Amino acid sequence: MRTAEALRMALEALRVNRLRSGLTMFGVIVGVLAVVILVAIGTGAKNTVEKEIAGLGSNIILVVPGQVGLGAAPTQSRLDLTDVAYVRRIVGDPSKVTVAVNSGESVRVGRTEVFTTLTGTDQNMSNIFDRPLRRGRYLSQTDVDTRRRVAVLGADLGAKLFGDVDPIGRQVTIAGVRFRVVGVYETVGSTFGVDRDQEVHVPVTTAQRLIGLPRINGIAVGASGPDEIEPLQKRVVAGLEARYPDEKFSAVTQTQLLGTIGTVLGMLTGVLAAIAGISLIVGGVGVSNIMLVSVRERTKEIGLRKALGARQRDVLGQFLIEAVLLTTIGGMIGIAIGVGGSLTIQALTPVPAVVTWWSVALAFGVSAAVGVFFGVAPARRAARLDPVVALRAE
Amino acid sequence: MQDHAFEGVGLTRAYQLEGVTVEALRGVDLRIGQGEFVAILGPSGSGKSTLMHLLGCLDRPTSGVLRVGGVDVATLDDSSLADLRNRMIGFVFQSFHLLARTSALDNVALPLVYRGLGKVERRAMARQALEAVGLGHRMDHRPSQMSGGEQQRVAIARALVGEPQVVLADEPTGNLDTRNGAEVMALLDRLNADRGVAVVIVTHEPEIAAHARRQIHVRDGLIEQDTHENR
Numbered sequence A: 001m002r003t004a005e006a007l008r009m010a011l012e013a014l015r016v017n018r019l020r021s022g023l024t025m026f027g028v029i030v031g032v033l034a035v036v037i038l039v040a041i042g043t044g045a046k047n048t049v050e051k052e053i054a055g056l057g058s059n060i061i062l063v064v065p066g067q068v069g070l071g072a073a074p075t076q077s078r079l080d081l082t083d084v085a086y087v088r089r090i091v092g093d094p095s096k097v098t099v100a101v102n103s104g105e106s107v108r109v110g111r112t113e114v115f116t117t118l119t120g121t122d123q124n125m126s127n128i129f130d131r132p133l134r135r136g137r138y139l140s141q142t143d144v145d146t147r148r149r150v151a152v153l154g155a156d157l158g159a160k161l162f163g164d165v166d167p168i169g170r171q172v173t174i175a176g177v178r179f180r181v182v183g184v185y186e187t188v189g190s191t192f193g194v195d196r197d198q199e200v201h202v203p204v205t206t207a208q209r210l211i212g213l214p215r216i217n218g219i220a221v222g223a224s225g226p227d228e229i230e231p232l233q234k235r236v237v238a239g240l241e242a243r244y245p246d247e248k249f250s251a252v253t254q255t256q257l258l259g260t261i262g263t264v265l266g267m268l269t270g271v272l273a274a275i276a277g278i279s280l281i282v283g284g285v286g287v288s289n290i291m292l293v294s295v296r297e298r299t300k301e302i303g304l305r306k307a308l309g310a311r312q313r314d315v316l317g318q319f320l321i322e323a324v325l326l327t328t329i330g331g332m333i334g335i336a337i338g339v340g341g342s343l344t345i346q347a348l349t350p351v352p353a354v355v356t357w358w359s360v361a362l363a364f365g366v367s368a369a370v371g372v373f374f375g376v377a378p379a380r381r382a383a384r385l386d387p388v389v390a391l392r393a394e
Numbered sequence B: 001m002q003d004h005a006f007e008g009v010g011l012t013r014a015y016q017l018e019g020v021t022v023e024a025l026r027g028v029d030l031r032i033g034q035g036e037f038v039a040i041l042g043p044s045g046s047g048k049s050t051l052m053h054l055l056g057c058l059d060r061p062t063s064g065v066l067r068v069g070g071v072d073v074a075t076l077d078d079s080s081l082a083d084l085r086n087r088m089i090g091f092v093f094q095s096f097h098l099l100a101r102t103s104a105l106d107n108v109a110l111p112l113v114y115r116g117l118g119k120v121e122r123r124a125m126a127r128q129a130l131e132a133v134g135l136g137h138r139m140d141h142r143p144s145q146m147s148g149g150e151q152q153r154v155a156i157a158r159a160l161v162g163e164p165q166v167v168l169a170d171e172p173t174g175n176l177d178t179r180n181g182a183e184v185m186a187l188l189d190r191l192n193a194d195r196g197v198a199v200v201i202v203t204h205e206p207e208i209a210a211h212a213r214r215q216i217h218v219r220d221g222l223i224e225q226d227t228h229e230n231r
Helices: A003-016 A018-055 A081-091 A141-145 A155-162 A204-211 A226-243 A254-297 A299-307 A312-348 A357-383 A387-392 B048-055 B078-088 B104-113 B119-132 B148-160 B178-195
Strands: A060-065 A097-109 A112-121 A133-136 A150-153 A171-174 A177-185 A200-203 A218-222 A249-253 B006-017 B020-032 B037-041 B063-068 B089-092 B166-170 B198-203 B214-219 B222-226
Touching: A003 A018, A003 A312, A018 A254, A018 A312, A018 A357, A060 A226, A081 A097, A081 A204, A081 A218, A081 A226, A097 A155, A097 A204, A112 A155, A112 A204, A141 A204, A150 A155, A150 A171, A155 A177, A171 A200, A200 A204, A218 A226, A226 A249, A249 A254, A254 A299, A254 A312, A254 A357, A299 A312, A299 A387, A312 A357, A312 B078, B006 B048, B020 B048, B020 B222, B037 B048, B037 B178, B048 B063, B048 B166, B048 B198, B078 B089, B089 B148, B104 B119, B104 B148, B119 B148, B148 B166, B148 B178, B166 B178, B178 B198
Parallel strands: A112 A200, A150 A177, B037 B198, B037 B214, B089 B166, B166 B198
Antiparallel strands: A060 A218, A060 A249, A097 A112, A097 A171, A097 A218, A133 A177, A150 A200, A171 A177, B006 B020, B006 B063, B214 B222
């Protein structure tokens, strides 16, 4: 028997039992669409986070006190500006080292008050991080040296406080102290859920005085190239640990962050896909079940076909193709709905959803495989029917 | 010399029923030549259906040698046996066994699907077969749209379409009234006479068996009487 003939026969059988075929496919459709959508969401989340990390700039090393890792408690910093000078000596190029002091503060203009993150930093920040200016200027060395009360606003913060008015040269009140706005950053988005467009940057020295502590929270070092990152990272950590023998320091690179976060989100995506895969298998069991019913119902037909010269493999092929058609047609419908659903989610909600070709291919492949796997048992049963017994069946 | 259509020597067929061996055939010797018209008669339980299943290659003997068209069926595997059925034998059943949702034309063409013929060729041959049984005007009808007599004629067309050497008919008139039964028998007579196809009818009705030129009576798994025995 020709394959085209077997296909035509299987399609005909599915068409005849339209409702049953549809309901059987439903299980597969749900499974496949779940795989496609969940993987799309997982991938979207991963891409977003990766973009955020990459958006910080390139070849950045973040130096913080204590051990950094999943589940490690944050450590109280004992670093201060002398340590920054020390790290600058280790690195060699002072312009490639910057500093951060963070604190939550309220920022007020007239009656508009915004609670946000205040970051004390220095003139080298823009050498290391990608933080383009929209207007005005960056913080300068003089600002830091003379503890000027000047501020650079994130794009959204600027818009919130000043509306359409140009904020450059205007006053803002941070924690009760008046500052003059000297610059506004471009929109850069958020990192790890922190909206960087809401931040306000002031000179690190000014921030320390505002907070009342001489501490800093972290040091960022810019490496001159990807190959420089690792040796530099080791040198900085070793240097700091030599200076403070009882303490631990960590230097985290973007690559490491990407790796850690990528692993976590990749695992999450995998778990989601696996859960969706279970429903695909349940759908496959449904296919198997219905095929068994179908074989039983059509016992006489099978007997007749065998009497007319159908070989075991003809009958096997007929029922196997029927099962595979059920799951692959279901799979294609599931993919169509899944891709459509992902695009809808992407368009209508803030949840990022990225349809990946591998999830579509995987879902399709798995549904075809499910058809073969769960179709074999019923098809074999049909193929092995004794024609004498089958013809007599009622 | 031409091979016999069927040649059976010492055929037995035993079944295991709940641990008990039941012998349906207990040693049957039988030759049916090309173009013969034979009736196999016997009461129910006599073994005549079992004999027909053996002749139709739907089943294999427990012991003994059976040659169909000169080929020993014991030497054939399942697919070759299916091929032999497809080429050598046309079946006509008591309850027609037509595919319900399929047109007369495609029902008749079904055996040719398993011969690997293309659709156009199949349909042309099926059309001819249907015309030969006088149903040229019923090609697109489904079984449910036809009378019992017409359905059985479709089944005969299906038995003929592959140009087999033998048509095996199992109680072909069992589900038909007298008039339709007579029509079907007349058709089988004509096929035998015009085409030289051997016809083997299994029946328990003496009037039906009377159409055949040779009667084989089966009882208790043995041939009790064969009117052609002395040939």
